[in-house]
Amino acid sequence: MAVQSMKMVSITGDYSKLNDAVGACLDTGCFHPEHASKVMTNFTDFSLFAEENPFSERLQRISDFLDRIQKKPRIVGFQHMADKEADEKLNKFIKDLDNFEQQKSELKGLIQENRQAVAQLEHFYSLNIDLNKLLTSEFVKVRFGKLPVESYENIKNYTKNPYVLFFPYSKDQSYYWGMYVAPVSAIDEVDRIFNLLFFERTRLPKDFGTPEEVINSRKKALSKAEADLKALDENIKSYFAENEETIMQIYSYIARRNDEYEIKKYATKYKNYFMLVGWIPESEYSQFENALKQIDGIELDYDNPEQVKHLTPPTKLKNRGLFKYFEYFVEMYGVPNYHEIDPTAIVAITYTLLFGIMFADVGQGIILALVGLFMHKFKKMQLGRILIPCGIASTVFGFVFGSLFGFEHALDPLYHSLGLEGKPVEIMESATGIVVVSIGLGVVLIILAMLLSIISSIKQKNLANAIFGHNGIAGMVLYLSLLLVVGGSFMSLELPVGKIAFAGIVLPIILIFFKHPISDLIKYRKIQIHSVSDFFIENFFEMFEVLLSYLTNTLSFMRVGAFVLIHSGMMMAFFALAEMMGGGIGTAMMIVFGNVFVIALEGLLVGIQVLRLEFYEMFSRFYNGDGVLYKPVAVKAE
Numbered sequence: 001m002a003v004q005s006m007k008m009v010s011i012t013g014d015y016s017k018l019n020d021a022v023g024a025c026l027d028t029g030c031f032h033p034e035h036a037s038k039v040m041t042n043f044t045d046f047s048l049f050a051e052e053n054p055f056s057e058r059l060q061r062i063s064d065f066l067d068r069i070q071k072k073p074r075i076v077g078f079q080h081m082a083d084k085e086a087d088e089k090l091n092k093f094i095k096d097l098d099n100f101e102q103q104k105s106e107l108k109g110l111i112q113e114n115r116q117a118v119a120q121l122e123h124f125y126s127l128n129i130d131l132n133k134l135l136t137s138e139f140v141k142v143r144f145g146k147l148p149v150e151s152y153e154n155i156k157n158y159t160k161n162p163y164v165l166f167f168p169y170s171k172d173q174s175y176y177w178g179m180y181v182a183p184v185s186a187i188d189e190v191d192r193i194f195n196l197l198f199f200e201r202t203r204l205p206k207d208f209g210t211p212e213e214v215i216n217s218r219k220k221a222l223s224k225a226e227a228d229l230k231a232l233d234e235n236i237k238s239y240f241a242e243n244e245e246t247i248m249q250i251y252s253y254i255a256r257r258n259d260e261y262e263i264k265k266y267a268t269k270y271k272n273y274f275m276l277v278g279w280i281p282e283s284e285y286s287q288f289e290n291a292l293k294q295i296d297g298i299e300l301d302y303d304n305p306e307q308v309k310h311l312t313p314p315t316k317l318k319n320r321g322l323f324k325y326f327e328y329f330v331e332m333y334g335v336p337n338y339h340e341i342d343p344t345a346i347v348a349i350t351y352t353l354l355f356g357i358m359f360a361d362v363g364q365g366i367i368l369a370l371v372g373l374f375m376h377k378f379k380k381m382q383l384g385r386i387l388i389p390c391g392i393a394s395t396v397f398g399f400v401f402g403s404l405f406g407f408e409h410a411l412d413p414l415y416h417s418l419g420l421e422g423k424p425v426e427i428m429e430s431a432t433g434i435v436v437v438s439i440g441l442g443v444v445l446i447i448l449a450m451l452l453s454i455i456s457s458i459k460q461k462n463l464a465n466a467i468f469g470h471n472g473i474a475g476m477v478l479y480l481s482l483l484l485v486v487g488g489s490f491m492s493l494e495l496p497v498g499k500i501a502f503a504g505i506v507l508p509i510i511l512i513f514f515k516h517p518i519s520d521l522i523k524y525r526k527i528q529i530h531s532v533s534d535f536f537i538e539n540f541f542e543m544f545e546v547l548l549s550y551l552t553n554t555l556s557f558m559r560v561g562a563f564v565l566i567h568s569g570m571m572m573a574f575f576a577l578a579e580m581m582g583g584g585i586g587t588a589m590m591i592v593f594g595n596v597f598v599i600a601l602e603g604l605l606v607g608i609q610v611l612r613l614e615f616y617e618m619f620s621r622f623y624n625g626d627g628v629l630y631k632p633v634a635v636k637a638e
Contacts, residue, residue: 029634123177316630334625356393363405365394406571442557453622464519478508
């Protein structure tokens with residue numbers, strides 16, 4: 001539970017060595033660059049690296065090419081090659097791919113053409129006439145197509161025109177498929193009449209042979225084209241598989257050269273020298289130094305963050321095991337700044353605990369853990385890894401509440417074997433107690449958040465906030481005193497209310513109210529109050545908001561107990577519906593559906609509500625999350 005210590009490194013040397021220095025920074029994979037102009041405050045005639053990156057367009061080209069051949073970018077190590085060689089190899093592969101795709105396009109067109117021809121000709125399969133002779137006749141015109149059934153019956157109304165005749169060859173529920181024939185001199189009039197009858201023309205291929213012969217011929221051509229397409233796909237796959245290593249070498253080279261240019265943008269030039277500035281983890285100091293010392297004429301200078309006050313060090317979280325996966329939630333809120341406490345471990349423990357309480361069921365917890373394992377292993381989802389401990393916690397608390405897939409007494413034999421009369425907690429009979437315990441848990445977590453606020457303020461050397469802040473020592477005393485007075489009145493405890501009210505409530509309120517003036521006095525600074533009336537009005541409302549937040553934040557944890565009751569109530573509702581099914585398959589299906597519904601819906605709601613408690617009731621008291629994420633430069637796949 002910590003932010004890794006950083007050092008600022010300044011790299012200087014002859015400008016001709018800039019490429020070597022940048023390459024070494026890439027190789028170490030631990031250098032987080034800063035704009036060197038930010039530290040060159042004593043120089044006025046320095047210049048920035050202004051060369052255009054010639055590799056950004058190349059990187060886009062090869063990335064697009066990899067998408068086209070459905071290959072994921074992969075770094076295979078830096079391969080030394082000339083820019084011209086990389087371009088020539090890439091252009092050749094792109095040209096080969098274009099040729100392959102052109103062949104595929106032609107084959108697909110041929111397949112489509114043959115399929116369409118077969119589909120059209122099958123309606124005229126019984127026609128025993130050579131299509132080419134029929135369609136190329138000099139004296140008559142033939143029209144093939146389909147005619148609605150209703151229109152076919154209306155042809156008899158056109159007896160005045162002897163050429164309005166339709167010869168059907170096949171039929172379905174809506175259409176007759178066939179042809180009509182007319183002399184060239186009469187075809188326009190016949191076409192007009194058939195248009196009125198909603199005739200839809202089909203243009204058949206002018207192949208030699210009867211429809212049956214043409215269909216057989218086209219089917220053979222279709223089979224050959226499909227086989228050729230399949231063989232071509234195999235050839236393409238084989239070709240790029242054989243050349244994959246070369247392609248990835250080209251990608252690795254271009255990616256590295258692109259990153260080199262991107263890093264150079266952070267450098268500055270002063271006369272014939274360059275300066276490159278960045279952050280490295282303290283643990284990587286020796287490795288980084290050894291890599292840079294291999295370059296002649298390079299000088300390194302290291303500073304601690306305290307010595308570089310105008311720059312903010314990036315944040316590198318160092319959490320291991322289970323805690324590391326909860327960095328996902330922390331980064332969702334905001335990365336801790338370099339001087340803050342890393343709350344990841346606190347989130348991991350409290351989130352898992354609260355989730356387990358609110359979603360307590362042995363069977364459903366196991367299912368949830370298995371779903372999380374699937375999401376993590378097969379879908380590579382960060383959220384899946386978080387669900388695994390949450391599901392385990394749900395299983396543990398399921399034993400406490402005695403619930404197994406909603407069956408409230410299925411675990412009774414287990415409890416009896418342990419010498420217990422029944423399950424430890426009967427939810428519906430202990431509703432009030434559950435809500436009270438959830439509020440008590442909230443009080444503990446709020447106090448924990450205040451302790452973290454005090455520690456974080458001390459770490460950031462903000463003693464005024466640590467002592468007089470509403471989340472500092474004064475705020476904690478005020479909160480505990482309010483709890484003592486309110487709790488004592490409910491439990492009829494004999495307490496010195498007057499003394500507690502003065503020492504634990506009135507005095508802390510005064511200290512919080514006058515935090516800024518008192519802080520100025522302690523630091524021997526002039527008290528800065530622009531307007532006394534504005535000061536009192538502003539601090540009055542802030543104090544009111546502080547007192548209100550103590551109440552609302554505490555009561556907000558009632559949702560923990562509420563979800564325990566809701567979870568049990570929803571399963572009771574589904575079991576009531578199951579009983580109405582009268583037993584058998586219907587009852588079993590309703591119970592299964594109820595469990596699936598509760599796992600999906602309530603699992604989502606509980607996850608969101610616990611995250612809300614973390615962010616609003618805890619983080620808001622001690623955590624800013626305004627840090628800069630540590631992003632070292634390294635050649636990596638896009």
